[in-house]
Amino acid sequence: MIIGIVIGVVLLLLILMYNRMKRYDIQVERAFGDLDAFLMKRVDQLDNLIQTARVATDKEMELVENVAGLRSRIVNATSIDEKVAAHINLQSELPMFYRTMEAYPEVKFHENYMLIQRSINEIEEQIQAARRNYNEHVRIYNTAITTFPSVIIAPLLGFKKKKMFEISPVQRQNVDVKELFNR
């Protein structure tokens, strides 16, 4: 009888812990969905930017092609980690990409380019917000699975620590608003 009650209580605790971790897991996925929507919006705008550059100048721009390649990696990524890695790769290329594009006056002063650039600037801010939101959910999730008693059963139930979407200080500096403003 007592053993039955003990097993029942343990099972109940397990269910509660599982539900709690699962709820946080779903929230992380949802937060990533929101972040991904903004990241893809930026990718679409980069497409437009590349098209504009191609129309504005006949010259071949190797870096532009590189960015187009990075874009396809994002589209083909299947897991969250792959997508995050692909986006971070793209992000690291962007400052150089903008500088290369703006080395061509016919591109830099193209009306379409300026409009898209402005739109990207706004999307960058939205990405920062969504990234902070995603990281906050990852933090809550990671805390939940690494604290006692969840830490014991989390690996058994398939809950693994998730990576935050961090940008290295150099990249952060490169997308600094002031720098964009001074360009």
Place this chain on the structure above:
Amino acid sequence: MSQEAKVDILTKEAFNQFYKNELTPVIQELERDRKRIVGKLWLVIFSGIAVLVLSGMLNRLNFEYYIYVAFGGVFVVWKFFQIVLEEEDELKLKVKTTAINPLIKRVNESFKYIPNQTIHKKIVNEAGFFKPKLASVSGDDYVEGKVYTEGIHDTSTEMTFCEIEGKYSFSSHQRTVMPYFRGLFYVVDFNKHFDGHVYVFPKKKEIEYTLLENVVEPDKETFKKVELESVSFTKLFDVYGTDPILTRYILTPRLMERIEQFSAYAMTHEAYMTEMFPNMSIAKRRSLRRKKKGYGVMPFFSFKNGMLYILIPTQTKHFEFKLMKRLDERVFENYYYDIILALRIVEELNLNLRIWTKQ
């Protein structure tokens, strides 16, 4: 107006210089007028007392018409008293037009000052600070205009502000209105476009003495509390938003820092204090505020559909002329402080940096 000139305007030196060169002759004349009216007021008071004493004496001497003397005397004194009150109102308006208006223009030439106007109740309610909504809004000293920043791209931020007193009724059927709060209210064009609503409210312990702690709870179905990364910011403020990403879009780490700085400044409503202790921490200001009545309160922020509303419920009258109080530098320094707060909103929150799609 250059950036350097604007920085100067925010200092005590700028005020002192303006007061000495421009305001002193005006204030001296206003002070003469004030003293003249105070003299008349005392005369009316002594006349009233004299009438009462005379009536009493006539009564004791069994003068049968003493009651007529009493009523007649009181009537004449009352008429004189009304004249004095009218002169006081005229002087109030004169103070506003000849001293406060130039002070406002000195701070920002584009500011337009309307002494007897207030921000419409609909706009104050639009900010959504209070439950229930305000039944009436009164106030005066309305200022509207643009704050310019010269730079690579000349930008400006539109704003209006005034002193308001909000009142509410217990129900839609009741006509009795109760005072809610009194303070400064700012409406500022925010530098980013957004659709949604975010509140930044001081923590309850910060607002308990403003009597507002029970009326600023956002609707739990629409608003969710958002925990932000900044530890110092979350110690001071509670943040509620209709969407967590929008909340973070508006409240960038930089803006959170700036809101903290601005709030530290706004908490001190004694101009000289800010000048003497510009780097004083919020904790220190809070302890000073407890010791001495008159220190300011933390501002409330409401970001709604591209606009920023700021309420500073000081529970005191601003730009208030008091007949029995000497008009001097100190009085106008406090007025000056209230006006430059508007510039600080734009400059300290960096609202003139608008490289986004919002023009």
